[in-house]
Amino acid sequence: MEKNKKNFYEKNNRSKSHRPMEASNQPSEETMGEGMVIGRNAVRELLKSGRDIDKIFVQRGEREGSIVVLVAEAIERHIPVIETDRAKLDKMSSFAVHQGILAMAAEKEYCTVEDLLSIAAERGEKPFLLIADGITDPHNLGALIRCAEGVGAHGLIIPKRRAVGLTPAVTKASCGAIEHLAVAKVTNLAATIDSLKKEGIWIFAAEAGGSSYYETDFDCPCALVMGSEGEGVSHLIKQKADFIVSIPMYGKVNSFNVSTAAAVLLAEISRQHRKK
Numbered sequence: 001m002e003k004n005k006k007n008f009y010e011k012n013n014r015s016k017s018h019r020p021m022e023a024s025n026q027p028s029e030e031t032m033g034e035g036m037v038i039g040r041n042a043v044r045e046l047l048k049s050g051r052d053i054d055k056i057f058v059q060r061g062e063r064e065g066s067i068v069v070l071v072a073e074a075i076e077r078h079i080p081v082i083e084t085d086r087a088k089l090d091k092m093s094s095f096a097v098h099q100g101i102l103a104m105a106a107e108k109e110y111c112t113v114e115d116l117l118s119i120a121a122e123r124g125e126k127p128f129l130l131i132a133d134g135i136t137d138p139h140n141l142g143a144l145i146r147c148a149e150g151v152g153a154h155g156l157i158i159p160k161r162r163a164v165g166l167t168p169a170v171t172k173a174s175c176g177a178i179e180h181l182a183v184a185k186v187t188n189l190a191a192t193i194d195s196l197k198k199e200g201i202w203i204f205a206a207e208a209g210g211s212s213y214y215e216t217d218f219d220c221p222c223a224l225v226m227g228s229e230g231e232g233v234s235h236l237i238k239q240k241a242d243f244i245v246s247i248p249m250y251g252k253v254n255s256f257n258v259s260t261a262a263a264v265l266l267a268e269i270s271r272q273h274r275k276k
Contacts (some may be wrong), residue, residue, distance in 0.1 A: 036168040037103040038093045040066050045176025047073055051105055055080040059089055059100035067101055096172050108166055111182040113192060116155030117199065119182055120221075123154070126273055127201055127221040130266065131157045133189060133237050134228035135258065138164045142173020143259030144226065145181055149174075151270035155182035157223070159189045193240050196223055203241045205233045206265055208255070210244030218269040226262050 035054070037046045046053065047070065056074045058067065060083045074081050089098050120127040130148040135141045141164050148156055164170060165185065171178050186192045193203055204218070205225040225241060227233035238244065247256065247264055256264070 035105045036092065036171070037105050038096050038098050038168055038172040039175075040070065040099045040101055042171055042174070042176045042178075043070055043101050043103050045179040046103055046105055047077075048176075049179035051108070051179065053077075053079050054104040055082055056101065056103045057082050057084050057089060057092065059086050059098075060084060067099070070101060093168065093172075096169060108178065108183070110166075110185045111155065113157060113184045113186065113195065116157070116182055116184055120154040125154070126219075127199075127223070128153045128269060128273055129155055129157060129196075129201070129223040130262070131189070131193070131203075131223050131225040132159075132163065133225050133233050134159065134163050134231065135226070136162070136164050137229055138167050138169035139173045140229060140257070140259050142170045142175075142178070144262050145170070145174040145183075146177040147259060147263045147266050149177040149181040151266045152274075153181070153266065153270075155184060157184045157186060157189070157192060160185055160187050163228075190236050190240060193223075193225075193237065197240075197242075202243070204243045204245050204265075205238050205241035206246070206261060207233050207238060207244050208246055210246040212248050213245045213265055213268055214248070216243065216245050216268075217272070219272045219275070222269065224262070224265055224269060226258050229258055 037043055043056065044066070053074070056071070056079055058071060058081055063071075071081055086100075089100070089102060092098075093102055116129055117127055130144065130153050132141060132144055135144065135158070141158070145156060158165070166178065166183060197203060200221050202220050202222045203225060204216070204222055205227075207227065225233055225237055227237075233241070245265065247261055249255065255261070
């Protein structure tokens, strides 16, 4: 792949005893950690992932629809299921839409960048990564995770500082996708990008003033950088990118939300990587 190839897009231990249902153990302040998984879809994907689950909290009286199946599976796996009041679930979830259920799970382990590349190698595919540069809104990060997993990306890279981590709100917003996408958390994003380039990964930064993504050749080992909600891709990261790509805008608004823009670009990269 030549450096003069076309540029891109626009700115923008779980209990071993069988405990069917526990009503007396009420959630306390100590249960409100980052290992919380909120909502029916997210809990379903957590159960499918095989990750250790400490306990599941269910709203008292909730026994309809998919929640019945989730509780039955939890009981079968000897995961403690605790009934509690809606007010407690509201507080535990910081008033997110919990749909009458949430789980306390072992924290999702972060991978290394090398792990992400290994996933691509194991699949026999060109590396396809997403880099979130300073995303601070948990709903946006969750949506990015959902988009990346949905198009078959091999992983997400996030910085340790000045950005949101894998919080319960992120888990909720990802609608369970977080259980299936590897995430690496790095100290120095710029140095990580330098390392990726040495591994033959081409860096595409999504920003205004770049080449149209329609005309961009993504059929290569690549990483797409999406910038923060307000500032976009940082100046240093933009300098290190091989290409700046943009999404042409034809309406009266001049940009998309970061997760919407990511969905457009990630889908095109996936299409190019999978074309016959």
